[in-house]
Each structure stands twice: as structure tokens, then as C-alpha cells.
Amino acid sequence: MAVIENLGIADPHALARSAARKERLVSTIVPIATAVALIGLWQLGVRAFGVPTYIAPAPSDVAVTFVEKFPLLMQNFWPTFFESVAGFVVGNLAAILIAVAFVHSRNVERAFFPIAVFVNTIPILAIAPILVLIFGPGMTAKVVIAALICFFPTLVNMVGGLQSVSPQTLELARILSASKAEVFWKMRLPSSLPFLFSALKISATTSVIGAIVGEWVGADLGLGALIIDATFNFNSPLLYATVLMSSGLSVLMFALVTLAERRIVRW
């Protein structure tokens, strides 16, 4: 009996490894299968109830459009991509620098924080036309809108991050007679990185929203412009394909930031 058992059961480590592999497999298969099932349900529903394509296209219609109109989609993808990335860089850089100034001087914070809160409370849809009026129909207005939408979460998180150094670490700095610059570069800035990346992950997706909202207000190129165009022409499959493209751009930006976070924040 014992001999048979010994022959039958592999070593416990291999068993644990195969269990872990199974667990990983299940955790990828379940969400994919759910998504596939929902898309299948949508396809069946649209066909079964005879819903007209302009109200809700079947996934197969969207897929066909996606392939057929791929050059058009890409042509409109690049402007939105550049606006999002430029807005992301400008907005976050401004937020980081202003957060440094806030932490450096209480008075700067007292002076400008209420203004930052006020600007943040204005709905982006309300401020977008104003910015398009100021900067014209070119790319600049879209970059500014994307930057604006990134700015506030990063400012708040970065201020919190720079202040997150423990009191004992600051006492250690004092005992080592560290200068203000050394405290900043060796303690405050690295401490803020996990906070900064939380904010960057938010703005990675919101910067795309900002660029698209900007294009809605006035543009003839870009995913936002294409969304408006497809809607007005009742071209629902193209609308859906464009939305898919936009969310793909957000996912791409989010993935890049997450990748950078994994390489930089290892603690």
C-alpha cells in the first residue's frame, strides 16, 4: 500500500508548482472567457431581436469595420496619441515642480493651493471651449486640456509623497547634518515615488480623455473628431471601433506607466 502511494505521488514541490500553474491559468482564463461570453451574448441579442445596425451594431460588424477602416483609424489615432502623451508630460511635470515648491515653502502652498482646487472644480467640458478659443483649433488646446486633467491628482499625491518621510528619518538626516538639498534628493524624492506612480496611473488614462474632449470641441483630426463624425453620420460600427481604439490607447498608456513603476519602485 505504502509502496503504491509512493509511486503514485510525485514530490510535493512539483505538486505545489503544478497547483500554482493551474491557479495562474484559471486566473487568466476566467476573465477572458467572461468577456468572450458577453460579446457572444451581445451578438446573439442583436441578431435575435433584429436591432438595426445604427442603434447597436453587432460585434461582427464592428470587427469588420475595424479591419476595413484600420488606415483611417490609425490616421486619427496618432494625433490623439501625441496630444495625450504631450499633455501627460506637461501636466505631470508642472504638478511635480509645483508640489516641490509647495513642500519647500508653506507660503507658496497657502497662496496657490486654493487656486489649484478652484481650477480642478471647473468641469473639463466647460473649460475645454474656453481653451480652444484661446489656443485655436490646433493641437495646443488639446495638449493643454490633457495637461490640465492630469495636473491635480499628481499635485495632491506628490505633495503627500514628499511629506511622507518618517519623522525619525528626518531626525536621522539632522544627526548626519544633511543639507536641505540632500534631504530632498536622498529622502523626500525617493519616498514620493510610490505616491507619484499612483497619480501617474490615474493620469495615464485621464490624459486620453482630456485629448478626446478637446477634439470634440473643435478638430478635424483625432479619435475625438472621428467619434463626433461617426455619430453624426449614424455610422455606429465606426463609432464603436473608434471607442475601442481610444480605450486601447488608454490601456497602452496605463501599461507603460505600470511597467515603469515595476522597474523603478521595487520596495
Add this chain to the structure above:
Amino acid sequence: METLVGQPVGATHGSAPAARLDAATVRFGTYTAIDKLDLELEAGAFYTILGPSGCGKSTLLRLVSDLIPAAGGDVSIFGKTTEEARLAREFAFVFQDAALLPWRSALKNVELPLEIGRKRGVAIPTGPRNPRELLELVGLKGRENALPHELSGGMRQRVAIARALLCQPKLLLMDEPFGALDEMTRDRLNLQLLDIWRETGTTILFVTHSISEAVFLGQKVIMLRANPGRLREIVDIDLPEPRQMKLRDTPEFNRYCSYLRELLETC
């Protein structure tokens, strides 16, 4: 531990006392934390500080280490002002929380004091041991590249001790360094600390709220009383050196403990 030979106490630093307080007073607003405290610490000795909560134990360490200013009286370290002593790195501080920088490896944390001030041309004193050898001294050989979160609480505290020893301080200030550790780890670190003390010949001022730890480690126990913080009594602990674990079961050891317990009740 038996291989280390004890050095004659006080022989290493000439005649200046390690620290000298003359009517030193510390106030926080209207609250007097330490009131006209007179104290002279002999160089090379191991002092432990006991007292009821609120007696200013930690405040005393922070006063000596130039973290908080004296509202009155005078404090000197080896004949220098606390600021001069801090700039010359004559003392080091070990906090209750190890205060390691979480993004730095154990080795990089130990090296931190070498980096602070280097660009400003500050002369940084170093001891006979490099950071790698210090980690070996505290029993962390092989863990040089571990990040703090990969180490246990006791290991983190040992990294903090190695960092404190890097500039070969003549005075080591320790604020309940083992207070958050389990008893077995604490016992082991107590023995290790005694080894380090004998070998380096440094003066140690060690705050604890454990009576048995105070008796086991200290050559002298400084008992403070609360409201306001004043000196109650300095108790000489005349127990055989080097101290060993089995000492704790002897009647002499327990006599000191019960004496201090009674004294503590009158503080």
C-alpha cells in the same frame, strides 16, 4: 562572544566626560519636559536610562544629540557643544524604528552617512571597518543586497546599528532600539550589543522601559522621575563582566531588578 576581550572602561577617550549636562532644561511651550538636570557621563561606560513614561527619557537623548535645543543650562559632548559634536559626527543615534530607507539595500543603508555631506566637502570620519565588515559584525553577512522589507525587525535594527557605527561614534545614543522586538530576538541583540560595546570602546546611552534589560546591559542605570523630568538616582550595577544570559537567573540580578522596581514606583 567569548573571543572578544573587553577594553578597560574609559581608557580610550582621555579625561573629558562623554556628555555633561549642567542645569539643562527643555521646554515644549509651557510644559517643562526636563528641569535643571545635572548629569555627567563617563567616557566608555554603558548607561541605561529608566523612568516612568513622560519623564523625558527620549527628550534627554534628543537634547544630547542636538535634535532639540536646551531652554536653559548647558550641554557638552566631549567638551564640545552639541552642534560641534554633531558636525564632527562624534555621536550616532539608533531609533526605536530602524529608520532605514526602504529603497536602499542593507549595504546602501549602512553607506548612507558617507554620502551625506560628501559633495559639500565635509570631512567624514570613518572607523576601522567598512560597511561590508560592519554588516558582518552585526551578523548580516550574505544579506548585503536585501531590501529592508525583506529583513525581519531584528535584522533591520541590526542594519541601523551597523549604520550608526560607521563613523566610529564615541557616543552611541539608543532610544528603545529593541522595544518592538520579541523577547528572544531582544536577548540575542542585547548580547550582540554588549560585544560591540566592549570591542569598540564607545560610550552608550540606552533608553529602555524594561527593568531587566536596563540591569542586564547597564553598568549604571540612570533613573529619571516625571513631571518635570529630573534625575532620581544613578544606580551602579555591580555584576560580573562580561555579562552572560545565565546572569539573569542569579539572586544578585534579581535584587537589582526589585530595587529598581521599587524606586520606579516612587518616581
